[in-house]
Amino acid sequence: MKIFNKFIAIILGILLAISMAACAPTDDNGQQAPPEEEQPSKMSPGKYTAAFRGYKSEIEVETEVDTEKIINVTVVEHNETDGIGTHAVNRIPGSIVENQSIRVDTISGATTTSYAIINSVRDALTQAGADLKDFEVAPAAPTPEDVTLDTDVVVIGGGAAGLSAALEASRNGAEVIVVEKMDITGGNTIRSSGAFNVAGHKLQIEADKGRKDVEEFIEFTMTGGHNMNDPELVRYMIENSAGIVDWVTEIGFEPTIGETYGSFTVPGYAPGLIIGLQEFFEEMGGKVMLATKAVEIIMKDGAAAGIIAEGDDGGKVTINADAVIIASGGYGANLEWIAELDPSLEGFVTNNHPGATGDGIFMAQDVGAAVRDLNEIQTHPTVHVPTATMMTEGIRNAGGILVNSSGNRFTNEVDYRDIVSEAILSQDQGFAYLVLNQEIVDSNANIQGYYDIGVLQKFDTIADMAEFMDVEESVLQETMDKWNAAVAQENDPEFNSKFQWLRDLSAGPWYSVAVSPGIHHTMGGIVINTNTEVISTKDQVIPGLYACGEVTGGVHGGNRVGGNAILDCLVFGKTAGEQSALYINR
Numbered sequence: 001m002k003i004f005n006k007f008i009a010i011i012l013g014i015l016l017a018i019s020m021a022a023c024a025p026t027d028d029n030g031q032q033a034p035p036e037e038e039q040p041s042k043m044s045p046g047k048y049t050a051a052f053r054g055y056k057s058e059i060e061v062e063t064e065v066d067t068e069k070i071i072n073v074t075v076v077e078h079n080e081t082d083g084i085g086t087h088a089v090n091r092i093p094g095s096i097v098e099n100q101s102i103r104v105d106t107i108s109g110a111t112t113t114s115y116a117i118i119n120s121v122r123d124a125l126t127q128a129g130a131d132l133k134d135f136e137v138a139p140a141a142p143t144p145e146d147v148t149l150d151t152d153v154v155v156i157g158g159g160a161a162g163l164s165a166a167l168e169a170s171r172n173g174a175e176v177i178v179v180e181k182m183d184i185t186g187g188n189t190i191r192s193s194g195a196f197n198v199a200g201h202k203l204q205i206e207a208d209k210g211r212k213d214v215e216e217f218i219e220f221t222m223t224g225g226h227n228m229n230d231p232e233l234v235r236y237m238i239e240n241s242a243g244i245v246d247w248v249t250e251i252g253f254e255p256t257i258g259e260t261y262g263s264f265t266v267p268g269y270a271p272g273l274i275i276g277l278q279e280f281f282e283e284m285g286g287k288v289m290l291a292t293k294a295v296e297i298i299m300k301d302g303a304a305a306g307i308i309a310e311g312d313d314g315g316k317v318t319i320n321a322d323a324v325i326i327a328s329g330g331y332g333a334n335l336e337w338i339a340e341l342d343p344s345l346e347g348f349v350t351n352n353h354p355g356a357t358g359d360g361i362f363m364a365q366d367v368g369a370a371v372r373d374l375n376e377i378q379t380h381p382t383v384h385v386p387t388a389t390m391m392t393e394g395i396r397n398a399g400g401i402l403v404n405s406s407g408n409r410f411t412n413e414v415d416y417r418d419i420v421s422e423a424i425l426s427q428d429q430g431f432a433y434l435v436l437n438q439e440i441v442d443s444n445a446n447i448q449g450y451y452d453i454g455v456l457q458k459f460d461t462i463a464d465m466a467e468f469m470d471v472e473e474s475v476l477q478e479t480m481d482k483w484n485a486a487v488a489q490e491n492d493p494e495f496n497s498k499f500q501w502l503r504d505l506s507a508g509p510w511y512s513v514a515v516s517p518g519i520h521h522t523m524g525g526i527v528i529n530t531n532t533e534v535i536s537t538k539d540q541v542i543p544g545l546y547a548c549g550e551v552t553g554g555v556h557g558g559n560r561v562g563g564n565a566i567l568d569c570l571v572f573g574k575t576a577g578e579q580s581a582l583y584i585n586r
Contacts, residue, residue: 042067042068042129042130042131042134043065043066043067043068043125043128043129043130044065044067044128044129045065045066045067045128046064046065046128047062047063047064048062048063048064048065048123048124048125048127048128049061049062049063049076049124050063050119050120050121050123050124050127051120052115052116052117052119052120052123053116054078054080054085054112054113054116054117055080055081055084055085055110055112055113055453056079056080056081056085056449056452056453057078057079057080057452058077058078059075059077059078059080059089059113059116059117059120060075060076060077060078060120061073061074061075061076061093061117061120061121061124062074062076062124063120063121063124063125063128065124065125065128065130069100070096070097070100070121070125070135071097072093072097073092073093073094073096073097073117073121074093075089075093075117078113079452080110080113081190081271081449082271082272082275083184083185083186083190083270083271083272083274083275084109084110084113084184084186084190084191084271085110085112085113087107087109087110087183087184088106088107088110088113088114088117089113089117091107092104092106092107092113092114092117092118093117093121096117096118096121099139100135101135101136101137101138101139102118102121102122102125102132102135102136103136103137103138103139104118104139105139106118107183107184108182108183108184108291108354108355109182109183109184109186109353109354109355110183110184141314142312142313142314143313144311144313144314144315144316145311145313145315146315146316146317146318147311147315147316147317147318148317148318148319148320149177149317149318149319149320150319150320150321151175151176151177151287151319151320151321152169152174152175152176152321152322152323152581152584153166153169153174153175153176153177153321153322153323153324153325153577153580153581153584154176154177154178154179154306154307154319154321154323154324154325155169155176155177155178155179155324155325155327156179156294156307156324156325156326156327156328156359156360156363157178157179157180157187157326157327157328157329157360157549157551158178158179158180158182158185158186158187158278158288158290159185159186159187159188159189159190159274159327159329159549159569160186160187160189160273160274160277160549160566160569160570160573161327161329161548161549161550161551161568161569161570161572161573161576162178162180162187162325162327162328162548162549162573163178163185163274163277163278163281163573164277164548164569164570164573164574164576164577165325165327165546165548165573165574165576165577165580166178166281166286166325166577167251167277167280167281167284167286167577168573168574168576168577168578168581169325169576169577169578169580169581170281170284170285170286170577171251171284171577172577172578172581172582173581173585174323174577174580174581174584175285176281176286176287177286177287177288177289177319177321178281178286178287178288178289179289179292179293179294179307179309179317179319180288180289180290180291180292181291181292181293181294181328181355181359182290182291182353182354182355183290183291184290185274185278185288185290186270186271186274186353187329187353187355187356188329188330188332188352188353188356188550188565189270189273189274189565189566189569190270190271190274190353191270191351191353191390192270192392192565192566193265193269193270193392193393193394193444193446194265194266194269194270194271194272194273194446194566195258195263195264195265195269195394195563195566196241196244196263196264196265196563196564196565196566196567196570197217197241197263197561197563197564197567198241198242198244198245198263198264198567199213199214199216199217199218199238199241199242200213200214200217200241200242201241201242201245201264202242203245203257204257207257209257209258214238214239214241217238217241218234218235218238220561221234221237221238221556221561221564222234222557224416224557224559224560224561225523225556225557225558225559225560225561226557226558226559227557228373228376228557228558229554229555229556229557230554230555230557232529232530233528233530233554233555234555236530236571237555237564237567237568237571237572240571240575241567241571244567244570244571244574245264247570247574248266248570251277251280252276252280253266253267253272253273253276254266254267263563269445269446270566273566289309289311289317290312291311291312292309292310292311292312292317293309293310293359294307294308294309294328294359294360294363295307295308295309295310295359295363296308296363296366297324297326297363297364297366297367297545298318298320299367302542302543303542303543303544303545304321304323304324304367304542304543304544304545305320305321305322305324305544306318306319306320306321306324307319307321307324322544322583322584323544323545323546323580323583323584324544324545324546325532325546325547325548325576325577325580326360326363326364326526326534326545326546326547326548326551327360327547327548327549327551327573327576328359328360328551329355329356329360329549329550329551330352330356330358330521330522330525330550330551331356331357331358331361331522332350332351332352332356332377332519332520332521332522333350333352333353333354333355333356333357334356334357334358335348335350335519337357337358338377338519338522341374341375341377342375342377345377345379345519348379348517348518348519349383349385349388349518349519350388350518350519350520351380351383351388351389351390351518351519351520352519352520356522356550358522360525360526360547360551361374361525361526361551364526364534364545364547364551367542367545368536368537368538368542369526369527369534369535369536369537369542369545369547370526370527370535370536370537370539371524371525371526371527371553372524372525372527372553372554373523373524373525373553373554373557373558374522374524374525374553375524376522376523376524376553376556376557376558376559377519377521377522377523377524378417378418378519378520378521378522378523378556378559378560379417379418379421379517379518379519379520380417380421380517380518380519380520380521381417381420381421381423381424381515381517382395382396382402382420382424382434382515383515383516383517383518383520384450384455384513384514384515385431385514385515385516385518387453387455388518389450389453389455390518390520391434391450391455391513391515392444392446392447393414393417393562393563394443394444394446394447395434395436395440395444395447396413396414396434396499397414397499397500398436398439398440398443398444398502398503399436399439399440399487399499399502399503399504399505400413400434400435400436400440400505401413401434401435401436401479401483401505402420402423402424402432402433402434402435402515403432403433403435403469403471403476403479404427404428404432404433405427405428405429405431405432405433405469405470405471406428406471406475407466407469407471407472407475407476407479408475408479409479409482409483409494409495410423410427410432410495411423411424411495412492412495412496412497412498413495413497413499414497414498414499415498416559416561417520417559417560417561417562418558418559421517424515424516424517425516425517430516431514431515431516432514432515432516433469433512433513433514433515434512434513434514434515435465435480435505435510435511435512436505436510436511436512437505437507437508437509437510437511438507438508438509438510438511439503439507440503440511441456441511450513451511455513456511456512456513457511457512457513458509458510458511459508459509459510459511459512460508460509461508462476462477462480462508462510465510465512468512469512480505480506482494483504483505484504484505484506487499487501487503487504488504521550521556521560521565522550523553523555523556523557523558523559523560524553525547525550525551525552525553525554526547526551526552526553527552527553527554528546528547528548528552528554528572529541530575531546531575531579532546532547532548532552532572532575532576532579533545533546533579534546534547543583544580544583546576546579546580547576548568548569548572548573548575548576549568549569549572549573550565550568550569552572555568555572556568
């Protein structure tokens with residue numbers, strides 16, 4: 001029996017071997033193929049560095065991989081704008097690692113920075129020997145989820161007005177939610193110079209700077225707006241301008257007075273203002289919902305009772321609230337509507353952020369709000385058209401001049417914006433050259449930023465600058481000499497400039513850029529009173545509904561004075577926060 005069992009085992013072994021041989025791979029001639037070799041690794045493990053140009057700077061990115069996956073992505077060095085590019089720096093690397101893909105969504109408002117990081121990771125993967133198709137699979141779309149939230153006050157828009165309103169409502173005991181349709185907060189404010197006008201503050205009086213007299217500032221603003229402004233709103237804004245300096249100090253900023261008009265800024269200019277307002281608000285328990293677009297105001301018994309929005313996952317977001325504040329900004333990026341409102345502006349570029357499309361105005365109209373001055377649309381005179389970069393008024397206020405294609409000055413550079421815009425458009429080909437020097441660049445961090453992004457061109461000699469402009473050197477030199485003499489004499493016989501005469505353009509290096517007017521500010525919008533309550537088409541207050549900032553009409557009339565936009569946002573934003581908190585506790 002043992003011999004029989006052993007025999008059977010031998011037979012089974014032979015049969016198994018034959019079976020395995022039969023299953024072994026063979027070549028084209030039927031011969032058994034050699035055993036397969038191990039597949040090579042998909043990538044060579046390690047850390048790889050690459051750099052691409054962002055909005056302001058080269059962005060250096062380190063990407064760490066193993067044989068199959070992206071382990072880590074780190075932005076090693078950058079100089080992108082706080083509050084704009086930094087959002088991409090903070091969020092894109094993690095998204096790439098989480099999704100194992102370079103097809104991640106960019107950050108709206110910071111797309112240039114986003115793509116620089118993505119392209120750096122793409123380069124690193126190529127260095128590692130990756131098959132890029134493995135990392136170009138788009139992340140799965142999130143499953144839409146409907147959400148219902150309850151709060152005291154909901155604010156539509158996360159710019160200076162909305163965040164000021166949200167913060168002040170929180171400081172007055174309200175529970176507040178801010179919804180912002182973009183991926184970042186800041187609206188148009190974060191793109192501005194961050195300066196706001198003030199009249200009659202003690203620091204101005206002590207320093208003997210600026211428009212120290214409230215009545216003078218009111219007259220200046222009304223004249224600038226062609227006396228189309230609502231006089232009550234203008235007076236309220238300016239009478240509260242000095243107090244707003246104390247308010248921003250009280251909430252944690254350290255505002256500083258400017259060198260010319262006595263306007264104020266906060267550290268970090270506009271980005272510092274937005275970042276600070278959001279941080280202070282969130283520290284008080286406030287909630288900011290990004291990529292959440294308000295589409296409808298809920299009304300109950302004739303009063304505002306919340307909003308309906310589209311969430312970042314495509315789901316419906318219902319926020320029930322006792323008061324609603326509309327602070328969604330203007331419509332300067334809605335170029336199709338602007339051309340309908342004012343056909344003369346068709347074809348103009350805009351320096352507005354892409355979210356400035358007038359949503360809040362449309363929602364307010366849907367619930368019976370009155371609107372005014374919608375065809376009053378301001379162009380900023382000095383925009384670099386190819387990049388839609390606004391060159392701050394601070395350049396001209398600090399001593400920069402405008403010359404035409406013949407190399408001559410042609411206007412008072414510090415006149416009202418609409419007047420300077422018209423003067424530029426009347427020149428050959430509708431453009432001019434902005435001329436400044438190193439002293440002016442050093443006077444304002446925003447100006448240095450224009451050079452960093454490649455907009456401003458730098459010249460060591462007047463001859464080089466004349467060649468750039470394609471004008472006669474002698475003509476440009478004569479223009480510069482005349483201006484320098486005007487500064488020395490504090491008198492501009494050609495154009496009666498009201499420049500503050502702090503510096504001339506005698507010392508180089510010099511800088512220049514071709515500029516032309518671009519869409520900048522929309523003066524029209526929702527009708528409000530000095531309590532920021534929204535007024536209906538029947539000239540009655542709509543209970544529980546408030547509005548502040550560029551979404552409103554009447555504050556600026558037919559032309560906004562430079563430096564009054566942020567003042568508008570801060571004064572009326574603070575007021576909207578106070579009044580909404582009082583309303584819910586009535």
